Amino acid sequence: xxxxxxxxxxxxxxxxxxxxxxxxxxxxxxxxxxxxxxxxxxxxxxxxxxxxxxxxxxxxxxxxxxxxxxxxxxxxxxxxxxxxxxxxxxxxxxxxxxxxxxxxxxxxxxxxx
Amino acid sequence: xxxxxxxxxxxxxxxxxxxxxxxxxxxxxxxxxxxxxxxxxxxxxxxxxxxxxxxxxxxxxxxxxxxxxxxxxxxxxxxxxxxxxxxxxxxxxxxxxxxxxxxxxxxxxx
Numbered sequence: 001x002x003x004x005x006x007x008x009x010x011x012x013x014x015x016x017x018x019x020x021x022x023x024x025x026x027x028x029x030x031x032x033x034x035x036x037x038x039x040x041x042x043x044x045x046x047x048x049x050x051x052x053x054x055x056x057x058x059x060x061x062x063x064x065x066x067x068x069x070x071x072x073x074x075x076x077x078x079x080x081x082x083x084x085x086x087x088x089x090x091x092x093x094x095x096x097x098x099x100x101x102x103x104x105x106x107x108x109x110x111x112x113x
Numbered sequence: 114x115x116x117x118x119x120x121x122x123x124x125x126x127x128x129x130x131x132x133x134x135x136x137x138x139x140x141x142x143x144x145x146x147x148x149x150x151x152x153x154x155x156x157x158x159x160x161x162x163x164x165x166x167x168x169x170x171x172x173x174x175x176x177x178x179x180x181x182x183x184x185x186x187x188x189x190x191x192x193x194x195x196x197x198x199x200x201x202x203x204x205x206x207x208x209x210x211x212x213x214x215x216x217x218x219x220x221x222x223x
Contacts, residue, residue: 033211042117042200042213043156058210090155100146100204100211104155 002026004105006091012111013081021076021108023091031094032074033058033102034066036087043090049074081112115139115205117214124220125191133186133217135201143204145177145184150216151197159186159199188219196221 004025013019025032030051035043045058049068063085065077074093078085088109092102117137125131135145144163148156160168162177162184174187188195198216205212 035213040215042215044213045211048210056210059212100144100161100202101158102148102156102211104157106155 004091004093004103006089006105006108008108009106010109012113013078014113015082017081018077018079019081020078021089021091021110022073023075023105024073025091025093025103026072027093027095027103028071029093029095029103030071032068033092034064034074034076035090035092036060036085037090037107038087046076046089081110083112086110086112115203115212117201117203117212119199119201119214119217121215122218122220124222125188127191127193127221127223129191130187130189131191131219133188133199133201133219135184135186135214137182137184137201137203137214139182139203139205139212141205142179142182145175146202146204146211147173147175147186148200148202148213149197150200156200191221193221193223195219 007022033048034046044060047066049055052071067075088107091105094102119135146161147159150156160175167176172189177184198218200216202213
């Protein structure tokens with residue numbers, strides 16, 4: 001039982017490049033989330049998926065797209081990376097509607113030059 | 114929208130008790146939860162309060178007052194390994210949308 005896994009762990013991009021961050025969970029959770037965390041800051045919600053087949057914008061969706069490929073997988077795409085997107089990205093999941101216990105992946109540390 | 118306030122830093126002595134407060138403004142409140150994050154690590158869930166009162170999990174307790182839009186995390190018998198950042202988070206709306214506070218960095222000193 002791996003929990004929530006994310007790939008890659010580290011990535012360096014040049015401005016304008018694109019990439020996809022992958023996330024998968026093996027806990028049969030319905031909801032999945034993408035957050036970004038900047039130094040000294042809390043987690044800001046980028047997008048979330050309450051269930052397979054649905055996605056919704058969070059607090060900071062601009063510059064990102066997501067795909068809920070199936071119940072297990074939720075990917076985050078940066079179409080044209082910008083230095084302002086340098087951050088640590090966390091994927092999370094939880095099962096119970098209205099209950100805030102989220103399980104987090106180890107994070108992807110992204111630098112955009 | 115949602116907003117949460119918590120102190121940015123707290124220092125406490127090993128073996129002591131520390132309380133980290135969190136006040137929030139939100140619509141459609143779903144519950145208050147607490148997460149711990151060590152430097153370089155991922156957040157891990159500590160506790161959740163949907164109803165008023167105290168929830169206890171080992172050395173950690175969490176309290177909620179919905180009428181005051183206020184909660185706190187209480188850490189007892191502090192250990193050096195408790196040095197970390199602690200985030201409160203609220204669920205809101207009709208979906209599982211969660212908003213996090215900016216975190217309280219706890220330093221435990223000998």
